Amino acid sequence: MNIFHGRFGGNLFSGFLALGAVAAFPGAAHADENLFGYNTGAETLPKGSGEIYVFNTLRSDKGQGTYRALDTEIEGEYGVTDRITVSAAASFLTIKTNGLLIDGYLPAPIDKGPRFSGLEVKSKFNILSPALDDFGLAVITSAEWKRLDPHSGQLKTEYEGKVVIAAQKYFRQGQIVWVGNLGLKAGHETRAPIANLPAGFDWPTTPEMEIELSAGTGLSYRVAPGWFVGAETHYTSEYETEVGQERWSLFAGPTIHYGGEKFWATLTWFPQIKGGGERYPGQTDTGLHLIEKTKTEFRFKLGINF
Amino acid sequence: MTRFTWASLFAVPVLAASSSAIAADYLTVAQAQHILVPQADAFAAFPVTLSPAQLTQIRQISGVPQRTAQPRVWRATSGGRLAGWVIVDEVIGKHEYITYATGISPDGHVLGVEILSYRESKGGQVRDVRWRSLFRGKTVRDKFKLNQDIPNISGATLSSRNITDGVKRLLAIHAVALAQVR
Numbered sequence: 001m002n003i004f005h006g007r008f009g010g011n012l013f014s015g016f017l018a019l020g021a022v023a024a025f026p027g028a029a030h031a032d033e034n035l036f037g038y039n040t041g042a043e044t045l046p047k048g049s050g051e052i053y054v055f056n057t058l059r060s061d062k063g064q065g066t067y068r069a070l071d072t073e074i075e076g077e078y079g080v081t082d083r084i085t086v087s088a089a090a091s092f093l094t095i096k097t098n099g100l101l102i103d104g105y106l107p108a109p110i111d112k113g114p115r116f117s118g119l120e121v122k123s124k125f126n127i128l129s130p131a132l133d134d135f136g137l138a139v140i141t142s143a144e145w146k147r148l149d150p151h152s153g154q155l156k157t158e159y160e161g162k163v164v165i166a167a168q169k170y171f172r173q174g175q176i177v178w179v180g181n182l183g184l185k186a187g188h189e190t191r192a193p194i195a196n197l198p199a200g201f202d203w204p205t206t207p208e209m210e211i212e213l214s215a216g217t218g219l220s221y222r223v224a225p226g227w228f229v230g231a232e233t234h235y236t237s238e239y240e241t242e243v244g245q246e247r248w249s250l251f252a253g254p255t256i257h258y259g260g261e262k263f264w265a266t267l268t269w270f271p272q273i274k275g276g277g278e279r280y281p282g283q284t285d286t287g288l289h290l291i292e293k294t295k296t297e298f299r300f301k302l303g304i305n306f
Numbered sequence: 307m308t309r310f311t312w313a314s315l316f317a318v319p320v321l322a323a324s325s326s327a328i329a330a331d332y333l334t335v336a337q338a339q340h341i342l343v344p345q346a347d348a349f350a351a352f353p354v355t356l357s358p359a360q361l362t363q364i365r366q367i368s369g370v371p372q373r374t375a376q377p378r379v380w381r382a383t384s385g386g387r388l389a390g391w392v393i394v395d396e397v398i399g400k401h402e403y404i405t406y407a408t409g410i411s412p413d414g415h416v417l418g419v420e421i422l423s424y425r426e427s428k429g430g431q432v433r434d435v436r437w438r439s440l441f442r443g444k445t446v447r448d449k450f451k452l453n454q455d456i457p458n459i460s461g462a463t464l465s466s467r468n469i470t471d472g473v474k475r476l477l478a479i480h481a482v483a484l485a486q487v488r
Contacts, residue, residue, distance in 0.1 A: 046461030082460045131463035132453055173370060173471065174398045174464050225402045225425075259401040261425065 035220040035257045037268025037299035038234045041179045042136030042168035044126040045079030045305075052076055053089075054302045061295040063285045065099025069294075071150065072114060083126040091146075093117040095153035102280040104202045105291050107194050110153045118146035118158075124166075136168035149191065151292050158189035164214075175222045177230075183214035210246075212238040220257065228257040232268065238277075238292070247277035247289045251297065263304045270297040331423045332433065335394055335407065338420040339380060342409025343390040346382035352391075352487075354379050360482045367446060367478035370471045377479055381487075388412050388488055393476045397468035400426050404465060408441075408476045414485060416441045419473055424465075431459045432466055446477040 034053075035041065045051060055073040075089035094113030100106060122142035130136030146158040164183040171178065187210040194203055213236070220230030233252035240246045255268040275289030283290055333341070339349045356364070356375045364372045378394040391410045396403045402425035409417030419438045424430065431437055440456055452458050452467045459466040 043463075049461065129463055131467045132458055170464070173468050174400075222398070261401075 034264060034266055034301060034303055035177055035228050035230060035255070036179060036218040036232045037255050037266055037301060038251070038270060039179045039181045039216040039218040039232050040140065040164070040166050041177070042126060042128065042130055042138040042166045044083055044085040044124050044138065045077060047079045047082045049305065050076065050078045051303055051305045053304075056300045058298045059294040059296075062097075062100055062290045063283060063288075063295065065097065067097045067100060067294060068095070069097075069150065069153070070094040070113070071117075073120075075120075085124040085126075087122045087124075089120040089122070090116065091118045091120065093148050093150060093153060097153070100280075101198065101201075102291055104204070105280070106152050107154065107197055107201060107203050108152075112153055115148060115153075117148040117150070118144060120144040130168040130170050131174070134169075136166075138166045138168075140164040140166060146189075149189075154194060155192035156189055157192075158187055160185055160187040162186075177220045177222075177228070179218050179232075181214070181216045181234075183212075183216075185212040185214070186210070187212075209241045210238055212236055218255070220255065226258055226260050228259070230255050230257070232270075233273075234270070243278065245277055247275065247292055249275035249289045249293045251293075263302065265303075266299075266301040268297075268299045270299065271295060272297075330425055333407075333420055333422045335380075335392075335422065338394070338407040338422055339382065339392045339409075341420055342392050342407060342418045343382040345384050346389040347385065348383045349380045349392065350383070352379045352381040352484075354479075354483050356479070356483060363482050364475060364478040367481065368471065368475040370475050372475055372479065377476075379479075379484070382409075390417055391480060391484055393479060394422065395472055395476055397465075397472040399424070399465040399468070400462065402426060404432070404469060406469060406472065408473050410477065410480045410484075412488075414445050414477060414480055416444045416473060416477065418442055419469070426462065426465065430462075432462060432469055437466075441473050444473070444477070446474065446481045448474075450474040 053075040057071040059069045061067060072092040073089050075087050077085055077087035079085050092114040096111045097106060098109035120142055122140060124138055124140045126138045128135055128137040142162045144160040147155065149156045162183060162185040164181055167180040169178045188207060190207045191203065191205050193205050197203055214234065216232065216234035218230055218232030220228040223229050231254050233250065235250045237248040238246050250273045251270045252273050253268060253270040255266060257266040258264060272288050272293055272295055274287055275293060277289050278291050279286065280291055288295065354377055356372065361372050361375060380392040381388065382390045382392060390412060392407055394405065394407045396405050404421065405423040407420045407422060411417055419441045421433045424433060437459065449455055450470050450473065452470050456470045
C-alpha cells in the first residue's frame with residue numbers, strides 16, 4: 001500500500017494544501033519572504049502581525065527496502081516588536097518502512113501516521129536588518145519536545161535546545177538574496193522499550209545526549225515579480241554520548257519560491273550529496289549517511305500572513 | 307508519492323500566482339504629472355538616452371545602478387517656460403515592482419513623489435502623504451539615508467529603502483542629463 005495515497009497520504013497532503021488554498025483567498029494577507037526550504041533569513045515580522053506556516057518534508061530512500069517519512073509542521077508566528085518574533089509549532093510524523101532493519105536505529109517495519117510527534121517554541125531576535133543596515137543578522141533560539149523518533153517512528157522522549165545565527169544580504173536592490181546559517185543543537189533523549197526485538201538487536205533505552213552542528217547557505221534570484229529561483233546547501237554533523245561523531249551529511253539542491261499578496265510557497269528538492277559516519281551493514285552507497293538521513297528530501301512550505 | 311499528490315503540490319503556487327496578480331494602480335502618469343507640477347499647462351515626453359559615462363556617473367552619485375539607459379522623462383512647461391521635470395520609474399518591492407513618479411524642479415529640488423502602482427498588502431504607508439512629503443525639497447546633495455533623514459517603514463523596509471534610493475537616483479539623472487536643459 002502506498003502510504004502517501006492509499007490510507008492517509010493523499011488525504012493528508014490534499015487536506016493541508018486545501019487548507020492553504022482556502023485560507024489564502026479571503027482577507028488581506030501579506031507574503032513574508034521565506035525564500036529557502038532549509039536556510040532562514042534574518043528578517044522578523046513587523047510588530048503586531050502574524051503568520052501561519054505549514055511545512056511538509058518528505059524524506060525517502062535509504063538504499064535498501066522501503067523508507068518514506070513525511071514530517072508535517074504547523075507553526076504560528078507573531079511579531080512582538082519589529083525586532084522580536086515568537087512562534088509555536090506542532091509537528092506530525094507519517095512513516096512507512098519495511099525491508100530494512102538497522103541495529104540500534106530501525107528496529108521494526110512500521111506503517112503509521114500521521115501521528116502527533118512534538119511541540120516547539122521559538123524566538124527570533126533581529127540584530128541587523130538586511131535592508132536597513134546592508135547586512136542582516138538574527139539569533140534564533142528554540143526549545144522542542146518530541147514523543148516520536150523521526151527516523152524509526154518508535155516512541156521516545158526527547159528534549160532539544162537549538163541556537164541558529166542567521167545572516168542575510170541583499171544584492172542589486174533585492175534582486176539577489178543571500179542567506180547563511182550556523183546552528184548548534186543539543187538533545188537529551190530516552191527511547192521507550194520495544195517488545196519482540198530480533199535476537200541480539202540493540203535498542204538502548206538509557207538516556208542519551210546528542211549535539212549537532214550545522215551550517216548552511218543559499219542564494220536566490222528574483223526571476224520575475226514574486227518569483228525566486230535559487231539553490232541552497234546544508235551541512236550537519238552529529239555527536240553522541242557513546243560513539244563520538246555519529247554522522248555527517250551534506251545536502252544541496254534547487255529551490256523555487258513564490259511570494260504574492262496573500263501568501264507564499266517554497267518548494268525545495270534536497271538530495272544528499274555526501275555523507276559519512278556510521279553505516280549499516282550491507283550499505284552500498286558508501287559515500288552517504290543513510291542511517292538517520294535519506295538519499296533525498298523534498299520540502300514544501302506554505303505561509304499565510306495576517 | 308502519487309501523481310495526484312505531486313499535481314496538488316505544484317497546483318498551489320500556480321493558483322497563488324493566478325490569484326494574486328492583481329495590480330493596485332492608484333494614479334495614471336497624467337494624473338501624477340498634474341499633482342507633481344500643478345502650475346504646468348503642458349507635459350511633453352522628453353526622450354533621453356543615457357551614455358555609458360552618464361550611467362556610471364549616476365551610479366557614483368546615487369550609489370545604485372540606473373538599469374535602463376532610456377528613463378521615462380516628461381518636460382513640464384508653463385506658458386512655454388520650463389516648470390519642472392517628471393520622471394516615472396520602477397523599483398523592486400518585497401515581491402512586486404513599485405511604480406512611482408518624482409517631480410523635480412528646474413534647479414534640482416524634489417517637488418514631490420507619487421506612487422502609481424503598489425502591489426504589496428503591507429507597507430502601504432509608502433503611499434502616505436506624510437512619508438512622501440519628507441522627500442520634498444531634497445536635492446542630489448542630500449544623503450537619503452533611510453532611518454536618518456527618511457524614516458523606515460516597518461514591514462516594508464526593502465520597499466522604503468528602494469524608493470528612497472530610487473528618488474536619489476532620479477535626482478542624479480536630472481543632475482547628469484537634464485539640469486542644463488531649458
